[in-house]
Amino acid sequence: MTKQVLLILNKAPVPRGAVGPVNARTPDVAVVYATPAGEVAVFDPGKRDRWTNRVFSHYRLRYEVDLGDHRHTVELRSSPLPARGGIYHFTTFIDVGFRVVDPGAIVSRDVDDGLVVVYNHLIDLCRPITREFDIEDAAGAEDAINARFRHGETLEEGIYLYRCRARLSADTNACTYLQSQEEAKRDNIVKFERHKVDTEDAKRRNQIDLIKQSGALEAQARERDAMGNRPLDVRELIAIHLERYPKDTQTALQLLSDLERARWDRQDMQDQKSREMFEFLASRNLIHAVDLGRFRDQVMTQLQNPSPVLPPASGQSLPPLPGASGWDDPLPALGSANARSVPMPSVVDGPTMPQPPVVEPHRLPDVVPVYVVIDQSIAVEGCVVELNAGVNSLYDALIAEPVVASVIRLSLFGYADNVVVQLALATVRDGTERVHLSAHGQSHYAAAFERLLDCIPRDIEQLKTQQPNVRRPQVLFLSGAQPADDTRWSPIYQRLVDRGQHRYAPDIVACGVGAANAETIARIATRRELAFVADDGHLARSVERYFAFVVRQVISYGRSVLDGRPGPLVTAPDGFRPARDLV
Incomplete structure (x- = not known):
């Protein structure tokens, strides 16, 4: 101044x-x-x-x-x-x-x-x-x-x-700060809106992929129906391959060459076994002079008439290779009483080789009950929108793949102070009523396990009256908080998973988000490798990643059932770590 x-x-x-x-x-x-x-x-x-x-x-x-x-x-x-x-x-x-x-x-x-x-x-x-x-x-x-x-x-x-x-x-410094603050707010708004657009685009792409995948599965199913679900011989399989890929003649010829080599190796093995059997019988004086003529005739017939490369035109299929499963036969169900064994044709008289089981062609596929158990306590209040969106994405995935959905029976529980059965065990199809989850109360594990212990036996018995081939129940358990009943839930859980007392004890895959403790989650999973905890502290993002895992796991399980295979390998959801690494 x-x-x-x-x-x-x-x-x-x-x-x-x-x-x-x-x-x-x-x-x-x-x-x-x-x-x-x-x-x-x-x-x-x-x-x-x-x-x-x-x-x-x-x-x-x-x-x-x-x-x-x-x-x-x-x-x-x-x-x-x-x-x-x-x-x-x-x-x-x-x-x-x-x-x-x-x-x-x-x-x-x-x-x-x-x-x-x-x-x-x-x-x-x-x-x-x-x-x-x-x-x-x-x-x-x-x-x-x-x-x-x-x-x-x-x-x-x-x-x-x-x-x-x-x-x-x-002043100047404050103006710079306020301008930076305002620009950051506007940039966040723009990114938020862009994220919504990107999310919707990703959902649309996923729906299109699901539709394409469903169409491909339906086309394969129609093709199997058109062929009568009968086993195919080598000639028919190669003909189908050349029809689909007319320029891939080299692969077809390679397949024929490999098949011929395998057949000759198999023939050599049979000859070796026949020779060893003959020497064994001769060394024990179990072969008499009168039997030599028959053995000589069989050997000469084999040398004069070697096995052809391709099966005869009548369509008789090649016998399976020793010790291998029938790769052109329907896969057997594990422990199925409907499986039967067929003997392998042999070149010479002697002991027959053990053969793989062949499943009856009209056996119904298994079904698998899946229970999705979701924490609805106040701890997940900040991600209720993502919870509902995740459940809807599971519905949409099953509706988009009706063949897969036909072997899945889905039930949905929400637990907090009490348990609400949002969806009783059923096949999800277009028109299945959607659920709406909301957050309330505290997280009580005992209530969830008691409801499972009550519902699973009743559901399975009812399901077996409609479909005799029912696989072990699968439970996908999500927790967002430590249990309020920490001293009460463990005995009930032990009764649920004890296969000595509970005939239908389920497999449990446990995932924790938010305040859920890794040690607690590890105790809930029926095997340590089935327990996972979110790395990200962002609750909503963790829930979105969890339901992406649920959709993948349920759909993969359905396809495994359709293919006659055991359940799929369980891998950690994106952004989750095995709980055993943190305990």
Whole structure:
């Protein structure tokens, strides 16, 4: 602040011995006399200063003090007003008006520059005011300062402050910070909207992929039906391959060559076994001279009529290779009572080789009950939308693949203080009523395990009246919190999974998100490699990844059932780690 407002216009000693009147003064100037002891006397402006005041008085100094109005606007640069926290400051302009009302105080205090006095006073009063406001609220701080000085006030230096109007704004550093903050907010909004578009695009692509996959499976099913579900011989398989891939003749010839080599290896093995058998019988004197002619005739017939490369045109299929499964036969169900064995034709009389089972062609496929058990406690309140979206994605995946859905029986539980069966065990198809999950209460594991212990035996017995081939139940268990009944659930769980007491004890795949503890999740899974815990602390994203895993697992299990294979290998959901690595 370089401006000055000098309030003492003149200072001079009082002359003695001078006779005559003193020049008249203007109304905006006051005369102040001072004694050697520091006493002052003020003469009203406009009156004449008589010569007797100088000759006969004890005054020694005479002052002329400015009584006029002064208006100035100054920026507070050297002492900026701080915002709350003291990190940022307000850029401040103050329009101030003041005048001297006590010239004696001005002289007594030797006030030279009135502007300095006024602005120091304003800074002292304004700083506590602005500290109450954030840098974003410059308008609020400005209003508070103007309200404080609305009625004017008199300073102890004899100056009356009749006007004070402040204009505040954020300084350069604060403006940069606020601009960065606003840009970040806008960028987040744009990214959020873009994420929604990308998510919808991904869902649409997934639906199209599911439709294509379902169409391919249906086409394969129709092809199997058209062929009568009969076993195919080598000639028919190669013909089908060449029909689909007419330019792949080289592969077909390679297959024929490999087949021929395998047949000759098999023939050599049979000859070796026949020779060993003959030598064994001969060494034990179990072959007599009368038997030699029959053995000779069989060997000569074999040498004169070697096995052809391809089966005869009648369509008789080749016998399977020793020790291998019938690769052109329907796969057997594990432990099925409907499987039968057929003997292998042999070149010479002797012991027959053990043969793989062949499944009856019209055996119904197995079905597998799947129970999806979901935590609905208040711990998952922040991801209810993702929970419902995940359940709907499972419905959509099964509806898009009706062949897979036909061997899956799905049940959906939600547990918190109690258990709600959202979907009783059923086949999911178009028109199946959708569920709506909501968060409430605390997480009680015992309630979930009690309901499973009650429902599974009843469901399986009922299911077996409709379909005799039922696989072991599968439970996909999701937890978002530590159980509120930590001391109660374990005995009930043990009864549920004890296969010695519970005939239909399920396999349980356990996954934990949010506050779920890795050690607890590891205790719930029926095998340690079936327990997984989310790495990501973002609850909603973890739930989305979990349901992607559920969809993949259920669909893969259905396809395994259709193919006659055991259940698929369980791999960790994306963004999850095996719980055993954390315990």
